[in-house]
Amino acid sequence: xxxxxxxxxxxxxxxxxxxxxxxxxxxxxxxxxxxxxxxxxxxxxxxxxxxxxxxxxxxxxxxxxxxxxxxxxxxxxxxxxxxxxxxxxxxxxxxxxxxxxxxxxxxxxxxxxxxxxxxxxxxxxxxxxxxxxxxxxxxxxxxxxxxxxxxxxxxxxxxxxxxxxxxxxxxxxxxxxxxxxxxxxxxxxxxxxxxxxxxxxxxxxxxxxxxxxx
Numbered sequence: 001x002x003x004x005x006x007x008x009x010x011x012x013x014x015x016x017x018x019x020x021x022x023x024x025x026x027x028x029x030x031x032x033x034x035x036x037x038x039x040x041x042x043x044x045x046x047x048x049x050x051x052x053x054x055x056x057x058x059x060x061x062x063x064x065x066x067x068x069x070x071x072x073x074x075x076x077x078x079x080x081x082x083x084x085x086x087x088x089x090x091x092x093x094x095x096x097x098x099x100x101x102x103x104x105x106x107x108x109x110x111x112x113x114x115x116x117x118x119x120x121x122x123x124x125x126x127x128x129x130x131x132x133x134x135x136x137x138x139x140x141x142x143x144x145x146x147x148x149x150x151x152x153x154x155x156x157x158x159x160x161x162x163x164x165x166x167x168x169x170x171x172x173x174x175x176x177x178x179x180x181x182x183x184x185x186x187x188x189x190x191x192x193x194x195x196x197x198x199x200x201x202x203x204x205x206x207x208x209x210x211x212x213x214x
Contacts, residue, residue, distance in 0.1 A: 029091030052105030104173040117197035121165035
């Protein structure tokens with residue numbers, strides 16, 4: 001005679017022995033990437049090259065990342081085992097990097113910087129040091145409330161314009177490099193919370209603090 005408790009134990013063991021379905025999915029990584037007709041791809045087991053109207057770039061790939069062109073204008077990024085934490089983490093990251101590269105090679109990225117403060121202004125001029133500082137021969141000349149001007153060489157991969165004395169527009173095909181240079185420019189006068197002065201990136205705002213009077 002088999003007891004009910006024994007049947008329950010057998011059922012539990014059978015349930016544990018059954019193969020588990022993948023429970024962890026990347027909401028970002030599972031989204032397909034639209035591929036314009038002007039973009040070409042070359043994939044290897046360790047990298048993917050993306051070429052478009054604005055240039056060409058190469059991204060490294062982990063061996064467990066798989067690239068599939070399921071449709072003529074759609075790319076799907078997958079991983080071998082989404083239950084592995086590293087693979088699941090790199091799934092979404094790789095998909096984002098590829099998507100940004102596609103946008104960069106077709107449209108590029110731009111970001112405006114605003115100079116807020118009395119007497120703050122910027123201009124672009126020839127760099128007397130040429131390319132000695134790693135720039136493209138041009139530099140930003142900014143008045144930021146100091147007793148001296150601030151000069152920032154413009155890297156070769158960055159295009160800069162000054163449509164207004166208080167506005168700088170930066171353009172680059174690499175979103176990461178664009179963010180790094182924008183942060184470098186902003187570091188010379190970060191927004192402060194007392195008078196609201198500084199260099200603001202895009203639609204950045206700062207909460208003004210109330211100063212208690214004695």
